[in-house]
Amino acid sequence: MTPEERKAFEDKVHAYVGREVNAPQKGKDDVNKAMIRHWAEVMGDENPAYTDEEYAAKSSKGGIIAPPSMLQIWSMEGYPMAHNPSQDVQRELHNVFDEHGFAGVLGTNTSAEYYRDLRPGDEVHAHTVIDKISEQKATQRGIGYFIETVTNFTDQNDEAVGKIIFRVLKFTPNDSNDATGGDDSDDGMPEAPTRIASPRGHDNKWWWDAVDEGKVLIQRCKSCQTLRHPPRPMCGECQSIEWDSIESTLDGEVFSFTELHYPKFPGYQYPLVCAVISLGEGTRIISNIVGCEPEDVYIGMKVKGKVEQVDEKTMLPQFYPAD
Amino acid sequence: MVADIKDKAAIVGVGSTEFSKNSGRSDLSLAAEACKAALDDAGLKPKDVDGMVTFTMDMNEEVDVARALGCDDLTFYSRVPYGGGAATGCLHQAAMAIATGMAETVVCYRALNGRSGHRYSEGVSGDLITGSAIHYGWYTPYGLLTPTSWVAMYHKRYMHLTDCTEDVMFEIAHATREYAVNNPAAFFYKRPFTREDYDNAKKICDPLKLYDCCQESDGGSAVVLTTPERAKDLKQPGVLIKGVAQCSGKDQEEMTSFYRPEIAAIPEMDIAAKMAYEQSGLTPDDIDAAVIYDAFTAIVLWQLESWGFCEQGKAGEFVLSGALRPDGRLPTNTHGGQLSEAYIHGVNGIVEAVRLTRGTSVNQPKKDVNHVLVTSGVGVPTGGALLGKMD
Amino acid sequence: MNKETLQYQDVAVGDKLPPLEIDISSSLIIGAAIASRDFTPVHHDKKAAQECGLPDVFMNILTSNGFMGRFVTDWAGPESTVKGIDIKLGAPNLPGFVMTVTGEVTAKNDDTGVVEVGVMGENNVWGMHMGGSVRIELPKSDQQGEV
Structure with a gap:
């Protein structure tokens, strides 16, 4: 889009701000015990206030209530959504985005307030307005705009019973999308992501192959016996290219560490702590500290490592508190 | 032996594009615009350019930038590796080319869609940008994937090992933010922040939180260098390269030099500093202001020590004394730095260092700034340059 | 589900809620979409979900919202009252995943008796599915403490 085209497009979508999506509508079903029970059943919700009349009557609730999270359910359009959804103003707005290449749609946030518990027999009326459209944003999913709608809910007495703000992102999908792009294996199940493995070349393959067999090796110069890690083809002390290796006992001490909070990568288990560990043999290794809370790790902590399978495809040394 | 580089080349023009989170343009368009702005600033034409330098990480081929700009023949082109470690490395290459006569007028540029395109914060998980996959393979399986994690x-x-606390890190972040508030080009222009904002921000990699980390930005910056003789006839007062050095230290890795006897140090910068001081005949006392590479708050501290503004391990104390502030001992990152202006891999910092020397920095208007330090990214092979006024 | 309702006084900021593990199946995703009257095809028709770039049907927002509420009322008990739920949505929940919901009391309002609980739901494949907060009013037994 040229700057002029972008401005014309943004003016067009911003004109929707403040418009009602449709006239205030009464929900197709009033609050009722059957729909409450069906919902609680699927959700595995055993709250007796929703389904146990005897209990509910005696409790401070004074009778059955609907789960507050059902608020929006009372006004859903239902089966027509599958084949012939109503062409309301919100869909019209989405179409404008679609036509300009922002075809992706993703619900990003909801914010609900429930003013009172709803009970069987209550009517629920919904009135939705397009409230905000953001500036253009670069998001992880791609470039797009956030659209915020506000729905106010009222009852048979025209009293407010709740409010829901709903935010969606209309975006141009990135080509290089993240895990949610999803690999599609034969059974339709995405493959569980695994840790990012090291490529194996001439100078490091032997080391990773040993890890696959449960051992952590340290490269040793055959000429002057100096240990070195990570492996490299020549001894920096005597320039010999002859080497062998010893197996580490994996007794070590934390030299430094960090807890990784953000971003979280698929295939890794959080909380996740990485550390520089000084091994008893004198070299250092980078690994994870596991088997304790992140806040219990400290510099100088004694640790003991072992090689473990950490996911379907990955063997790695992992270090535990030594005691 | 001390390199004979002092006063052999002068920066005569600087320029940048708009900094944004979504430029909507190609990297090449940003590079060409930044170079053109720097040439205009100098009063030079693209046809005057005969040399170009950029980062190995830059996506824009020298020949493409030259054709876009309309340059004639280039007799010198070079690239500097190691991410932000290349920032003043570009000056280093350009100054050597000019000093030896390989070229007369050299443009250094860096342009990237660092927010809307490839984001470095996404780590080395996908396609590696630079360096060897084997090297990062010692870290990726454990989840140590991002620049923040390595610096943490x-x-x-x-x-x-030191008295450094979160108060110190906040002061660095806050000082840059207060500068950015006055800088219309900065992402955080007119957007002050508080200790509460800092404390409540999300944790990235302990001990670094969101505001310890730089802006991811789209944009480009460029500087033009030429001989001091030619500089005398141009539009702007020339800014001389007094000293410039690069260094890769013993047992250096790219961001992960975790195998040295001590890792709370950047010995390569100590050496670059010593070289630049020796070349220039200057000492830390002669330096009036600085642009210190600040991809993260933490790395400013280590560099203050390397360049001798305080003793080893005492940078926290120095910072808490208000030294980085407008009237402090060493006004630093007066454009807002990469923490608060934009992250153009340190080249926007060179632009600010030139403005400081010219007396046109928005945050140091009336100061007589004779000598300015500007540095490159650390954790990688790095370096720095000392700039001074032309007589 | 805790059948004894917690009292406002018994809850402190920092209290952790018992984690809840939810096995996500096609039956759950489709059943809950239909029970919530959400017939958008991506929540019951695998082919429609695949046209949207996902390998299978995925959980609708009303269900995620419902689990936020259930997780907190399971802990607080039947005489609590949910006053609000804020959610930020992350990666989708697909059949075969396991979502672990965790939470912690983050704030208390002595005037209203409303407790805020920070809630996070992470699945074992793609990580964060939902994060946010639930505001829940707990009964105050004003006199009991005086006895």
């Missing part, structure tokens, strides 16, 4: 590893150790 050094800084945890630094905090363990």
Whole structure:
């Protein structure tokens, strides 16, 4: 889009701000015990206030209530959504985005307030307005705009019973999308992501192959016996290219560490702590500290490592508190 | 032996594009615009350019930038590796080319869609941009994937060994933010922040939180260098390269030099500093202001020590004294730095260092700034340059 | 589900809620979409979900919202009252995943008796599915403490 085209497009979508999506509508079903029970059943919700009349009557609730999270359910359009959804103003707005290449749609946030518990027999009326459209944003999913709608809910007495703000992102999908792009294996199940493995070349393959067999090796110069890690083809002390290796006992001490909070990568288990560990043999290794809370790790902590399978495809040394 | 580089080349023009989170343009368009702005600033034409330098990480081929700009023949082109470690490395290459006569007028540029395109914060998980996959393979299986995580590893150790607290890190972040508030080009222009904002921000990699980390930005910056003789006839007062050095230290890795006896240190910068001081005949006392590479708050501390503004391990104290502030001992990152202006891999910092020397920095208007330090990214092979006024 | 309702006084900021593990199946995703009257095809028709770039049907927002509420009322008990739920949505929940919901009391309002609980739901494949907060009013037994 040229700057002029972008401005014309943004003016067009911003004109929707403040418009009602449709006239205030009464929900197709009033609050009722059957729909409450069906919902609680699927959700595995055993709250007796929703389904146990005897209990509910005696409790401070004074009778059955609907789960507050059902608020929006009372006004859903239902089966027509599958084949012939109503062409309301919100869909019209989405179409404008679609036509300009922002075809992706993703619900990003909801914010609900429930003013009172709803009970069987209550009517629920919904009135939705397009409230905000953001500036253009670069998001992880791609470039797009956030659209915020506000729905106010009222009852048979025209009293407010709740409010829901709903935010969606209309975006141009990135080509290089993240895990949610999803690999599609034969059974339709995405493959569980695994840790990012090291490529194996001439100078490091032997080391990773040993890890696959449960051992952590340290490269040793055959000429002057100096240990070195990570492996490299020549001894920096005597320039010999002859080497062998010893197996580490994996007794070590934390030299430094960090807890990784953000971003979280698929295939890794959080909380996740990485550390520089000084091994008893004198070299250092980078690994994870596991088997304790992140806040219990400290510099100088004694640790003991072992090689473990950490996911379907990955063997790695992992270090535990030594005691 | 001390390199004979002092006063052999002068920066005569600087320029940048708009900094944004979504430029909507190609990297090449940003590079060409930044170079053109720097040439205009100098009063030079693209046809005057005969040399070009950029980062190995830059996506824009020298020949493409030259054709876009309309340059004639280039007799010198070179690239500097190691991410932000290349920032003043570009000056280093350009000054050597000019000093030896390989070229007369050299443009250094860096342009990237660092927010809307490839984001470095996404780590080395996908396609590696540079360096060897084998090297990062020692870290990726454990989840140590991002620049923040590598810097956090050094800084945890630094905090363990020194008095550095979160107060110190906040002061660095806050000082840059207060500068950015006055800088219309900065992302945080007119957007002050508080200790509460800092404390409540999300944790990235302990001990670094969101505002310890730089802006991811789209944009480009460029500087033009030529001989001091030619500089005399141009539009702007020339800014001389007094000293410039690069160094890769013993047992250096790219961001992960975790195998040295001590990791709470950047010995390569100590050496670059010593070289630049020797070349220029200057000492830390002669330096009036600085642009210190600030991809993260933490790395400013280590560099203050390397360049001799305080003793080893005492940078926290120095910073808390208000030294980085407008009237402090060493006004630093007066454009807002990469923490608060934009992250153009340090080249926007060179632009600010030139403005400081010219007396046109928005935050140091009336100061007589004779000598300015500007540095490159650390954790990688790095360097720095000392700039001075032309007589 | 805790059948004894917690009292406002018994809860402190920092209290952790018992984690809840939810096995996500096609039956759950489709059943809950239909029970919530959400017939958008991507929540019951695998082919429609695949056209949207996902390998299978995925959980609708009303269900995620419902689990936020259930997780907190399971802990608080039947005489609590949910006053609000804020959610930020992350990666989708697909059949075969396991979502672990965790939470912690983050704030208390002595005037209203409303407790805020920070809630996070992470699945074992793609990580964060939902994060946010639930505001829940707990009964105050004003006199009991005086006895």
